[in-house]
Amino acid sequence: MHGQGENDDVRRSEAIRPTLKSIAFMTGLGVTTVSRALKDAPEIGEETRRRVQLVARQVGYRPNRAGVRLRTGKTNVISLVLDTEDDVTGFVSDIIYGISDGIADTSYHLVVTPYSRRKDPMDPIRYVVETGSADGIIISRTTPNDPRVLYLLEHGFPFAAHGRTNMGLAHPFHDFDNEAFGRMAVEALAARGRRRMALLPPPPALTYHRHMRKGFADALAEAGLQEYSLGDLSIDESIDAVRDRIAAVAARSGAPDGYVCASGGAAFALVAGLEAAGLVLGREVDVVTKQSSKLLRWFRADLRLVGEDFRLAGRQLALAVMGAIAGKSASELQTIAVPAGGKPSSSRS
């Protein structure tokens, strides 16, 4: 009887954590009453509630997550599903910090659920849903007909997507206004007198490829200019490939004199390619790029940057997924960040 606590496990030799039971004992109340008093249930006397909460605070009571989870099914976990092949520029840490901001002072914990782009992106989603290991999911690299979004909607599982889909189904998301970015970038280049413009876009599979391309194309049309196509080159290409391909393009006659670049990481390679071809930034050619890395600012003075705030994105995604868990409707959980100094694009949904 007495030996049990001591011999059992050495690791738990620390002062055992208070439970509802111990507080019930201390206050002379029932376990149920304590439970209710702590969550401000209606049928508890004012005096009792105060006393219980005081004692709970004094002994440093923290509800046992496993107990709650087992009983209620609520995990208090948000799962961030990440592609471990992604991210040269380090925006992932900003998203994580942003989510941390968003869930601070809530009961949620953040779990990172990794997968490899070369395997099935559905795997981690199915895992979380099937095992019920989280209350909500945050996904990124969203595609127009994203099977993950479909699956999550079908299963009624709360989630938020970084980026939009195009299936006519409403769901929570946060997105950067890439259409506005594309437009702004062209306008900035045109204002510098550039006429032959090329877009180094996101991978065509992702939704925001279309958004950026639309902004880019619309602004070109308005200025009466034609696109110089880079073929199938995208920012997901290896950084060496981008450099070499751009160098080849830049060496041709009639090469672009203005580039729009969809990511900070690719911008390093893009500029390196231009310089390998003997071009000088700000003289023969200009580049406008997303600034996903803060370090880009130091790279070349003449690079034009449009910042994307991934920490904000993380925060919004956290709020969106928590809203979804709380049962809010999708239309309340959709936000679009406008590039600094830009105006929102017209087609916003």
Added chain:
Amino acid sequence: MHGQGENDDVRRSEAIRPTLKSIAFMTGLGVTTVSRALKDAPEIGEETRRRVQLVARQVGYRPNRAGVRLRTGKTNVISLVLDTEDDVTGFVSDIIYGISDGIADTSYHLVVTPYSRRKDPMDPIRYVVETGSADGIIISRTTPNDPRVLYLLEHGFPFAAHGRTNMGLAHPFHDFDNEAFGRMAVEALAARGRRRMALLPPPPALTYHRHMRKGFADALAEAGLQEYSLGDLSIDESIDAVRDRIAAVAARSGAPDGYVCASGGAAFALVAGLEAAGLVLGREVDVVTKQSSKLLRWFRADLRLVGEDFRLAGRQLALAVMGAIAGKSASELQTIAVPAGGKPSSSRS
């Protein structure tokens, strides 16, 4: 169909997950027998074990984490404690990917526990230990007398530190051989004929400041050179401050002609400062830096880079903390990564 008016029950309406009880029913065995059969306990008949495992696989049985956790106290969670003010260069995502590699095919999940450098670094540690919300902790930004390490050792709580301490207490860690880096950097600069060398070090509070400084100083002494001191400047300074301070130093007569830089992020600012003072990399001055960001490679061709593999660090830290949880002794759980092309420093523990 989805979205608005749905009530609580819909979510749980999905095919209910199989439990030990359901498998017990299906096989006609007791719950205990099924539990044992699934974890290859000794007292189960060969035939029974096979049958149970087959059925479990067929119905896709996955143990309920809350049940296990409540019963055994084992959370199957590893907590990565992160400073959310840290990390301009994005090495955090690499560490996370590395940890993910390390815990792949185990039952562990990764939880990110953030804190702000401006608050008490002990807070997240105490939180995890007191609430028992993880089986082990990974910490970074280790200091020579790190109170977190002391606390964790005192409480017998499994952990691994990114970086070493200097308290004469053994604990699991992974570290980069910064002493070897400091030495290599000086030797590389000396080989280029540089004579007046300066170190842009890690913040002095962190242990690896001392390591890097030792390697730097030893190599200087061997070459018969003196250090050009940058005062209290460190890589934790704001990136603008680094640029300005370096620019001021570089403009002085007798300014350094060789710099050793402790982080990729700071290297951007360091080089920007040098160039602001009119110096040309590879001509009047050389810089050797840690390559914490892959993008650094594209920054300036004449920058000399020594790579630090944070993905490897993450993997090693995961292995170390899992080893600690499994009860291995600290001495088995200490690894040091040698810089590519370098030799390990002599004083290694």
Added chain:
DNA sequence: GTTTCATACTGTAACGTTACAGATTGCATT
């Protein structure tokens, strides 16, 4: 022919929590 013993299985209790169905009170209403 009883005892001993290993093998293979089972039932119960408990981890900490909350849902649910009561129980007890005091007080106003009939």
Added chain:
DNA sequence: AATGCAATCTGTAACGTTACAGTATGAAAC
């Protein structure tokens, strides 16, 4: 005096798991 009722509290059961103490069987030992 009996009834109804709101306010406040309580006990039991259950979530899924594992530790522990058993039970049943058969075979070997004496």
